[in-house]
Amino acid sequence: MAASLALPRIDADLLDALTVPARQGDYPRDSRAFVRIDTSLRIYWHTLFDICPGLLDLSGPDGLAIFRPFMAWAAAEKLSLNWTYYLWVDVWLAQSAFRDRVTPELRLSLMGASAARWATGDRSEAGGIALGCAGLPDLVCGWKTRSILSGRRIEQFTLEEPLPPPDGPFGFFTIAGDDLPDGFPGWTPIPR
Amino acid sequence: MRIGFNFTLGDTAPLVRRLLAAGRIDYVELLIDNFLAVPPDDLADELAGHFTVPVGFHIMFSKFIETDEAALDSLARRLRGLIDRLKPLYVSDHVARFTHDGRQLYHLAEIDYASDYDRVRRRVDGWQDRLGQRLFLENYPSIMDGGHDAPAFYERLVRDTGCGVLFDASNAVCAHLNCGVPLEAWEGVIAATPHFHTAGYNLSILQPHLVLDTHDRALSEATMAFLERCRDRFDKPGATMTYERDDNFDEDDIVADLDRLRAVFAPRIQDRDHGRIACLAQN
Numbered sequence: 001m002a003a004s005l006a007l008p009r010i011d012a013d014l015l016d017a018l019t020v021p022a023r024q025g026d027y028p029r030d031s032r033a034f035v036r037i038d039t040s041l042r043i044y045w046h047t048l049f050d051i052c053p054g055l056l057d058l059s060g061p062d063g064l065a066i067f068r069p070f071m072a073w074a075a076a077e078k079l080s081l082n083w084t085y086y087l088w089v090d091v092w093l094a095q096s097a098f099r100d101r102v103t104p105e106l107r108l109s110l111m112g113a114s115a116a117r118w119a120t121g122d123r124s125e126a127g128g129i130a131l132g133c134a135g136l137p138d139l140v141c142g143w144k145t146r147s148i149l150s151g152r153r154i155e156q157f158t159l160e161e162p163l164p165p166p167d168g169p170f171g172f173f174t175i176a177g178d179d180l181p182d183g184f185p186g187w188t189p190i191p192r
Numbered sequence: 193m194r195i196g197f198n199f200t201l202g203d204t205a206p207l208v209r210r211l212l213a214a215g216r217i218d219y220v221e222l223l224i225d226n227f228l229a230v231p232p233d234d235l236a237d238e239l240a241g242h243f244t245v246p247v248g249f250h251i252m253f254s255k256f257i258e259t260d261e262a263a264l265d266s267l268a269r270r271l272r273g274l275i276d277r278l279k280p281l282y283v284s285d286h287v288a289r290f291t292h293d294g295r296q297l298y299h300l301a302e303i304d305y306a307s308d309y310d311r312v313r314r315r316v317d318g319w320q321d322r323l324g325q326r327l328f329l330e331n332y333p334s335i336m337d338g339g340h341d342a343p344a345f346y347e348r349l350v351r352d353t354g355c356g357v358l359f360d361a362s363n364a365v366c367a368h369l370n371c372g373v374p375l376e377a378w379e380g381v382i383a384a385t386p387h388f389h390t391a392g393y394n395l396s397i398l399q400p401h402l403v404l405d406t407h408d409r410a411l412s413e414a415t416m417a418f419l420e421r422c423r424d425r426f427d428k429p430g431a432t433m434t435y436e437r438d439d440n441f442d443e444d445d446i447v448a449d450l451d452r453l454r455a456v457f458a459p460r461i462q463d464r465d466h467g468r469i470a471c472l473a474q475n
Contacts, residue, residue, distance in 0.1 A: 010338030011302035015292040018301065032370070035398045036335050042397070043298040081296045120226070123253055123267055127229050144229035148222075148238045149202045 008033050019044065020075045021068050044071065044081070051113045052086065054106045058098045069096070077192065083118040084190045086110040087131075087170045094169070104136060111170075112154045115142030119152035126174035132187060133170050137162040143178050163187075193427045193457035194218040194281075195450060196248060196434040200226055207441060209242060216450045219281060221248040221434045228270050236277055248387075248432060249280040250358075255290045256319040257303075257312055268322035275325055281432055282387045284328040284358040285319070287312060302332045305341035309348070316353045328358035328387045333366035333405035334373060342367065343377040350384060357381050360389035361426075362405065362415045369403040375418055382425045390415060390453070391436035408439035411449050419456050427457055 007027070008014050014033055017023035018040040027033040049055055049063045059066040070092045074081060079088050090110045093102050111131050118129045119142035128143040139157040163184055165171075171187025195216070199208050200223040211217045220243045227235060239247065254267055275283060289301040303312065320327050329349070331342055346357050359381055367373040392409035396402040419426065426433070433453060437446055 008336060010304055011334070011336045012289070012304040012307075012338070014336070015289070015297075015301060018292065018297060018299070019295050030400060032335065032400060032402065035396050035400060035402050038398050039335075039396050039402060039404060040297070040299040047298060078294065080291075080294050081298075085296075121253060123225055123228065124263070125266060125270070145202065145227065146230055146234070147202065148199075148227055148230060148235065148242070149205050151202050 007031060011036070019071065019081065021071050041071075044085075047085070048089065051116075052089075052106070052109050054103075054109055055089075058093075058101050058106075066093075066096075066098070079192050082191065083114055083121055084170075084192075085117065086113040087190055088192075090133075091169050107133065107136060108138070108140060108156065111136075111140040112142075112156070115140050116152055116154050118142050119144050119154070124174070126176060127178050128175035129172055130175060130180065131170060131172050132163055132166050134165040134168070139163070139180075141175075141180070146178055193431045193433055195453050195457070196221050196432055197446075197450070198223065198250065198434055198436045198438070199243075200438060204441060205242060207443060207446075210443070211447070211450065212243065212245060214447075216447060216454070217245070217435075219246040219248060219432065221250050221436075222280075223252050224249040224271065224274065224280075225251050225253055225267070228267075232273055232277060235274065239278065247278055247280050248434065249275065249278075249283045250434075251283065251285040253290070254285055254319070256285060257287065257308075257315045258289075258291055261318075264319065264322055268319075272322075272324055275323065281430075282328050282356075282358070283323060283325050284330060284387065286332075287329050288332055300332075302334055302336065302338055302342075305338060305345040309345065313349060313352050316349060316355050320353065320355060326354060326356060328356040328385065330358040330360050330389065331363050331367075331378075331381075333360070333363035333370075333393070333403070335366075335370045335402050337371045339367040339371045339373045340377075342373065343381055346381050347384075350381075356387065357385045358387050358389060359385050360391075360405075361418055362390045362393055362411065365412065365415050365418055366393055366403045366405050369414070375422075379422070379425060382422060386428055386431040388426060388431070388433045389436055390419070390433060392449075406439070407436045410445050411435075411452065416452060416456070419453070423456055433457065 017037050021041055024037045045067055055066055056063055070089055073092055090107055115129055115131055128141055131140045141155045143153040145151050166187035168189045170190045172190055173185045196219040197208055197211055197217045198221045289303055364378050368375050391407040392411055393403050394406040396404055435450055
């Protein structure tokens with residue numbers, strides 16, 4: 001299938017391929033376009049497996065048994081790959097051949113990774129985020145940095161009275177300050 | 193030329209303080225949107241306590257070309273408060289694609305300089321209005337041949353919007369090595385701006401190698417040669433050169449690079465004489 005497309009001239013010609021491993025094969029292996037797409041995909045790979053290395057216990061050391069089918073599914077589902085990236089990996093794992101090997105610890109690490117990604121990348125006025133999951137009672141919270149000398153914080157809370165589970169696989173609410181609120185504002189479904 | 197260092201996260205504060213104490217840097221460039229949740233009073237106090245030098249503001253994730261207006265209003269309100277309070281040497285941002293079809297791009301993409309021009313111009317106008325501030329916009333480390341259109345794009349954007357360019361010298365070297373954009377094509381841009389970046393880059397894993405703006409190693413000889421060759425075009429009153437490092441914080445390596453930059457931009461005898469004459473004239 002290589003070289004089936006005209007060789008791209010500008011970066012924007014490659015936009016549709018930058019998140020889709022299968023599209024890399026549309027371009028000759030010795031082309032800048034092929035390496036450009038590879039460079040893009042490697043960052044998604046590292047963003048996933050460097051942060052949640054427990055996934056490699058399922059997939060094998062190259063991660064590709066998870067990475068390639070997940071990215072194909074994410075493209076088909078038009079997922080944004082924003083801060084929810086890791087949460088949708090969890091959703092995909094639950095319907096994959098790996099579903100019986102996914103531990104609560106791995107799921108919590110994926111939730112923590114998403115909370116951290118929100119805390120470093122969100123530019124709204126919210127100070128924190130709480131994530132809940134249908135199958136786990138604990139809350140995972142991410143807090144933006146409150147001092148130039150520190151970084152974002154991730155915390156796991158076990159509540160005396162667990163909150164009602166979200167309707168979907170995950171739910172979230174944002175927090176104005178840097179403490180859990182007294183009341184429960186309800187779950188917002190995670191964005192796609 | 194003032195030499196600065198980028199500060200993106202708290203982990204590197206001790207390093208930055210040592211560079212300041214040794215006189216190796218003259219200012220600190222804050223990746224300001226990483227610190228927007230720090231209460232403004234605390235931010236000002238912490239900066240005064242730890243970095244007793246001027247600051248520059250580098251905005252990374254405004255995504256001002258793509259973000260909806262309400263989110264930009266909110267972001268601008270908070271940034272303006274900090275701009276008014278901390279009076280940065282400059283405020284800079286990025287011209288790039290952060291998303292495509294609603295999907296987040298983790299390796300930012302280069303815009304189409306021809307077809308995107310009108311939208312970018314409108315967005316730059318709007319973002320400068322919101323911030324009440326002239327913006328300096330950073331050039332992209334081009335990989336594909338569209339990079340050839342970048343120098344003329346920025347010259348036109350500066351003319352039409354009054355913005356400036358945060359000219360990243362090593363990004364221009366990346367574009368030169370990847371797609372052959374002549375470094376000379378940037379001469380007009382360099383002459384027109386006082387604010388600069390530079391950093392190390394690395395090669396892609398696969399071949400044909402791409403040169404990637406990784407900020408994780410020493411400045412290349414090609415970058416140093418470019419700076420030395422065009423030294424007089426870069427240096428001007430009020431000029432700043434920020435050395436960026438975001439990974440592999442090898443202090444000896446960083447110090448060596450800062451010393452090399454300092455040597456390139458050391459005042460020359462005629463500059464010193466000119467300065468002395470100017471001082472005498474004032475007296």
